[in-house]
Amino acid sequence: MNNTDSIQTDEEKTKIYTIKTQVGKEQNTADMINSRAAKSKIKIPSILVTPELRGYLFIEAYDKERIKEMIKTISYARNILEGDIPLEQIKHFLVPASAVAKISEGDVVEMVSGPFRGETAKVTHIDDTKEEITVELFESVVPIPITVRGEQVRVIKRKEDEKKKEEKKE
């Protein structure tokens, strides 16, 4: 009886491991792990790819050694990190922060993708629900407002930092 109980308890508890992947190939790696798991019948209840953590994914499993063996055949997967992590440590990844959370009006941003890649612009408006920002390019002769997605820009100068600098000068 006791023996059965202990087996059931072991079965119930999954562990979360971190797998290092090629940057940008996290989703592909997750799909490949998913198909390999289906073929080999390794118990993997879930695979998690978070937008904040590039080059890593989380895998919920029971047997680390079997996962280690399996990812050797997946080209995008690099290795499995030592030790497991409790769910509490990755809970914040399950509710990703808004892409515009760290951007405020007046900030200077650099476009990191899209047709204006490499251009700098000033943020004029932020739409929290759509996670979009409206910017005005510095190099355009006529200031035309352009609306882009929050993940398409990188903040290079914050309005708050500039204010502090000006206050110091005074």
Place this chain on the structure above:
Amino acid sequence: MKIIRACKTCHYLTEKESCPFCSSPTSKRWRGYVVIRNPESSQVAEHMNIKKPGKYALKVM
């Protein structure tokens, strides 16, 4: 190339304009990727309140 869309209600990933599970509209804009293979034994599925196996988005815009 097929565009994967995410249900605005349950976050289930599908190619269809409406979710096959809850019939809610789907969106082309989503972030994060979760594969739930066994919702009964998954801590992640329990935390995200997912009852059906499949692929899900973490956030849908």
